[in-house]
Amino acid sequence: MFNFDAEASHEHIIVNQVPKLAYSEKKDFDAWRKELREKFVELLGINKIRENDCPLNVIVEYREKKEGYELIRLVVETEKDVFIPCYLLIPDGNKEKYPLAITLQGHKHGGMYNSIGIVKDDDDREYQPRGSFALQAVKEGFAALCVEMRGMGELESVSESRNKGFCCRFASVMAISLGRSIIGERVWDVSKAIDAMEKFPQVDLSTIVITGNSGGGTASFYAGAYDERITLTAPSCAFCSYSASILHWYHCFCNVIPEAPRYFDMGDLAGLIAPRKLTIIAGALDGTFPYQGVLDNYPIVERIYERVGAKGNAELVTTPKDHWWCEDIVWPSIQRGLKK
Amino acid sequence: MEINIDKYHDLILSRQKRKVEYSADKDFNQWKIDLKDAFNLVLKIDDIKSHLNGNRYIFEYEQEFENFTLIRFIVETEIDSFIPCHLLIPKQQKEKYPLAITLQGHDNDHIYSAKGDMIKPEEYSYSPYGELALACVERGYAALCVEMRGMGELHRPSRRGRAKVRCGFASFQSMLLGRCLSGERVWDVSKVIDVMDRFPQVDLDNIIAIGHSSGAGNIAYYLGAFDERIKLTVSSSGFCNYKDSIFDSWQCLCNYIPDVVNWFEMDDLVGLIADRKLLIVTSSEDERLPVESVKKSFTKIEEIFAKNNNASACKLIVNDGERKLNVDSIFAGIEELNKK
Numbered sequence: 233m234f235n236f237d238a239e240a241s242h243e244h245i246i247v248n249q250v251p252k253l254a255y256s257e258k259k260d261f262d263a264w265r266k267e268l269r270e271k272f273v274e275l276l277g278i279n280k281i282r283e284n285d286c287p288l289n290v291i292v293e294y295r296e297k298k299e300g301y302e303l304i305r306l307v308v309e310t311e312k313d314v315f316i317p318c319y320l321l322i323p324d325g326n327k328e329k330y331p332l333a334i335t336l337q338g339h340k341h342g343g344m345y346n347s348i349g350i351v352k353d354d355d356d357r358e359y360q361p362r363g364s365f366a367l368q369a370v371k372e373g374f375a376a377l378c379v380e381m382r383g384m385g386e387l388e389s390v391s392e393s394r395n396k397g398f399c400c401r402f403a404s405v406m407a408i409s410l411g412r413s414i415i416g417e418r419v420w421d422v423s424k425a426i427d428a429m430e431k432f433p434q435v436d437l438s439t440i441v442i443t444g445n446s447g448g449g450t451a452s453f454y455a456g457a458y459d460e461r462i463t464l465t466a467p468s469c470a471f472c473s474y475s476a477s478i479l480h481w482y483h484c485f486c487n488v489i490p491e492a493p494r495y496f497d498m499g500d501l502a503g504l505i506a507p508r509k510l511t512i513i514a515g516a517l518d519g520t521f522p523y524q525g526v527l528d529n530y531p532i533v534e535r536i537y538e539r540v541g542a543k544g545n546a547e548l549v550t551t552p553k554d555h556w557w558c559e560d561i562v563w564p565s566i567q568r569g570l571k572k
Numbered sequence: 573m574e575i576n577i578d579k580y581h582d583l584i585l586s587r588q589k590r591k592v593e594y595s596a597d598k599d600f601n602q603w604k605i606d607l608k609d610a611f612n613l614v615l616k617i618d619d620i621k622s623h624l625n626g627n628r629y630i631f632e633y634e635q636e637f638e639n640f641t642l643i644r645f646i647v648e649t650e651i652d653s654f655i656p657c658h659l660l661i662p663k664q665q666k667e668k669y670p671l672a673i674t675l676q677g678h679d680n681d682h683i684y685s686a687k688g689d690m691i692k693p694e695e696y697s698y699s700p701y702g703e704l705a706l707a708c709v710e711r712g713y714a715a716l717c718v719e720m721r722g723m724g725e726l727h728r729p730s731r732r733g734r735a736k737v738r739c740g741f742a743s744f745q746s747m748l749l750g751r752c753l754s755g756e757r758v759w760d761v762s763k764v765i766d767v768m769d770r771f772p773q774v775d776l777d778n779i780i781a782i783g784h785s786s787g788a789g790n791i792a793y794y795l796g797a798f799d800e801r802i803k804l805t806v807s808s809s810g811f812c813n814y815k816d817s818i819f820d821s822w823q824c825l826c827n828y829i830p831d832v833v834n835w836f837e838m839d840d841l842v843g844l845i846a847d848r849k850l851l852i853v854t855s856s857e858d859e860r861l862p863v864e865s866v867k868k869s870f871t872k873i874e875e876i877f878a879k880n881n882n883a884s885a886c887k888l889i890v891n892d893g894e895r896k897l898n899v900d901s902i903f904a905g906i907e908e909l910n911k912k
Contacts, residue, residue: 234630234646234654238721238728241623241653242745280834284584291573307573314580315573387577393821393859394578402822406581408747409819410588411831479748482741490830491750 246479246493253495255503255532261539265503271495272457272504277412281420286312290428300324301370303348304432310424317386318425319348319378322434323370331439332429333374333566334422334455334462335365336381338446338469339399339484343385344378365444368559372567375435379425381451382407382417383486400447404485413489415454422455426462439463441566445557446470446520447486449513457504464509464569468562469521469555471512473497476525483520499532507542511569513562517554544572585819588833594840594872600879607843610835611797615755623650629767630654639663640709643771649763653756656725657764660705660715661773670778671768672713673761673802674704675720675792677785677810678739678824704784707899714774718761720787721746721753722826739787743825753826757791762799780906782806784897786860787826790838797844804849804909806902809861809895811852813837816865823860839869846880849912851905852888858895866890884912 237243253268273279289309296303304320323330335347340363342356347366351357361367366376380387383400394402400414407414422442429435441464444452449470456465474493477483502510510533514526530548537546549565551558592610594603612618628648635642643659662669705715719726722739743753761781768774781802783792789810796805814837818827842850850873854866870888877886889905891898 233632236646236654236656237652238726239742239745241650242742242749244652245623245749284587293573307575311580311584313583315575317575382577386575389578390576391578391821396822403577403581405822405825405828406585406819408830409814409828410584410833474748479745482744485744485825488744488747490747493748494750 246475249494251494251496251500253500254497255500255536257535257539261503268496268500268503272501275413275489275492275495276416276419276454276458277407277410278416278420278458280411281311281416284311284314286310288424288427288430290431291315306428308421308425308428310421316382316421316425317344317380318428319344319366319376320429320432320435321348321366321370321376321378322432323373323375329434329436330373330375331436331441331570332377332426333366333369333372334377334379334425334440334442334452335369336379336418336422336442336444336448336451337363337365337384338444338448338450339384341399343387344380345385347376347378362557362559365448365557365559368563372563374441375432377425377429379422381447382414382421384447398484400484400486404488408488408490414486415451415489418451419455419458422451423459426459437461439570441466441570443468443562443566444470446555447484450487453498453501456508456510457501460508462508464511464566465505466511466513466562466566466569468513468557469515469518471498471514471529472521472525473499473529476522476528477520481520497529497532499529499536502533502536502546506536507540507545509569509572510537510546511549511565512547513549513551513558513565515551515553515556515558517552518556520555523550545569581819585815585833590836590840591834592836592840594843594876596875596879604843607836607840611841611844614829614832614835615758615794615798616751617755617759617798619751620650620756620759623653625651627763627766629770645767647760647764647767649760653721653760655721655760655764656719658705658715658717659771659774660709660717661771662709662712662714664712666712666773668773668775669712669714670780671716671774671776672705672708673716673718673765673779673781673792673795674708675718675761675781675783675788676704676723677783677788678723704782704897704899707903708782711903713780714771716764716768718764720757720791721760723787739824739826743828747830752829754791754794754829758794758798761791761795765799765801776801778803780804780806782808782902783810784808785810785895786824790827793838793841793845796848796850797841800848802848804851804906805845806851806853806906808853808897808902809855809858811838811854811869812861812866813839813869816862817860821860839872842873842876842886846877846882846886848882848885849909850877850886851902851909852886853891853898853902853905854888855891855893855895857893860895863890885909
C-alpha cells in the first residue's frame, strides 16, 4: 500500500516557501518597509474595514470613583454602527497627565472585565489578581485603557446558533468571509480607542504602551505594528514564528490572517515597529507559542533594530513559566523599556 | 447602550456589494466570464494549479464483490497531495457505465461508504442508505468515491488542539496558506476525473456529481461550477445562500471561504452550471440550511437557467423532515432531469 501523509501538500508549501517580504539586509530598507506595510494593511483587511469608517464618536456611559483611580466606562464607535466597549482607569494623584497603558486580555472568559478585577465565578477568582492587567498598570503609574476584543467578553456572539464552541470562532470566520481578519478588526478598534483618548486630557498621548497576554499579546503586537503612536509594544506569550505555532498547531481561528505566512513572519513585522520600542515577553516553557519559535524569529528583530540604529530599543525577556502572564516580570520590563 | 456583535455583523454584511452578483441588467455572457474569473480567484485555483505535479496515478488494488469490482487508487493532485479513491464498476454486462462521483459530508469515513462492511454498522448515522456509492452501483452507475481533504484518510489527528471536527485543522492551515479547503477539494476531484480515461468501462460523456451534507453537498455544487465535464450536479443538503446559513449559524470551518462576501452568493454561482443540469435536494426542517432561503434562491436559479436557454434543466426537491440522505429522492430527480 502506498504510504502518504494527509498534511504533506501543505507541508510542502510551508517548508519550501520563502516569505515574499522576509527581511533581508540586501533590500532597500525604506522601500521594503513601505511594501511590507502595504501588504500588512491589506492582509489584515484594514482597507476593507476602512470602507465602513465613521467620524469619532465616544460615549461615556458612567464614571465611578474607586480606590486609587477613577473608572470610566466608555463605548467607541469604531466603524459605522459598530460599538466597542472600553474601560479607562485614571489614577488618583497630583499629575496633570498620565502615560497610557493599553491592556488586552486573551481567551479568558469574560474578556476585559478581568482586567479591572471583576470576579463572577471560580474561574475568574483563580485568575485574580494576576489577570487584573489594568489595575496593575494603574499601580505602575499609567492611565489604563482596556479595549474589548471582538469575539470576546461583551463582544461574543449573543445568538446561540453562532456562539458554538470557542468564543471568537464565529466572529473570526465572519471577518475572514468579509475579506478582513479579526486581528485586523481588533487592531482597528485599538487604534480608534486611541483616537478617543483625545477626549480625556489626563491621558498623555505622547507615551503609549500596549501589552497583553496570549490573544491579547497577539493583538498588542499587530497593533504596535500598525499604529505608530504606540511608543512601546510589549506582547506576552504571543510572539513566535508562524511555523512553530499556528502553521502546525490548531490554535483559535482568530489567529488566522489569510496568506500572511506567504509574505512575512512575525519577526519581519518588527520592521513596522522599529525604531519604536519592542519588548517581547516569552515563557521558557510555553507550549502554545513555543519558546524555540521565539528564538527562531527574535534574531530577525535584532537585525532590523540594528539596521535602523536602535539596537537597544528591542528586548527579549524570558519568564520561567509556560503560557502565563507574569506581572512581576512584564511591568518592570515595560518600565525598563520606556527609560531607554 | 446595547452591545451586540451579531447585529454589527449583520449590518456590515448587508452593506457589502458583491462584485459579480447576478443581475438581469448585466450582459449575461460577460457576467458569466467575470463570474468564472471570480470563482477561480476566490477559490484560489491558480495557486493550487501552480503546484501540479503530473497528476500521478498510483494503483493500489482491485477487489471483487458480488455486484461490482472495486478498484482502489491514489492520485497526486498537486505536489505531495495524495488523494485516495475507490472506483466501483458494476457487474451488469454493459460496455460502459455513466460515472457518479459520490462525495460524503462530515462524520463518516467517507470513501469507505463504498464498503459498508469496513465500518461498524453502529457508526453509521444513516445506514443502510449512507452507502451512496453502493446505491449508485445498484442503479447502473460506476461510482467514484474521492476522499475529501481533512476527512477520513486525509485527516491526521491534530498534533494538539481543538479539532473535534476532522477538517478543522486542514481548513485552518489552508487559509493561512492563502487558500481554502473548498477550492482544494474541488481541484482534487477534477484531477481525479482526469485519470478516469484509464478505465474504458467509464462513460466520461456522462458524469454526475453527487454530494450530501456539509463538506460534500456544497463541494459537488462548486465542482459543477468548476468542471464542465460534470453533466449533472446534485447538491443534497449542501445548498443555501451564505447569508442565511453559514453567516447565521456556526458550521464547520471548511464551509467558509475568505473574501467570498465581496464577490458572490452561493446562488450566483449557478451561472457557471446553467448550461448543464442541476438538482438541489433539501429538507423542510434543515436548521442549518433554511428551506425558505433555498426556495427563494431557486427562483433566481430558474431565471438564470432560462436566460441560458436551458429552463427545464434545474430541479428542486424538498423532502419532509430534518436533514437526511434520501437516495430514492435523489435518483428520482436525476431520472426526471435526464428525460429532458
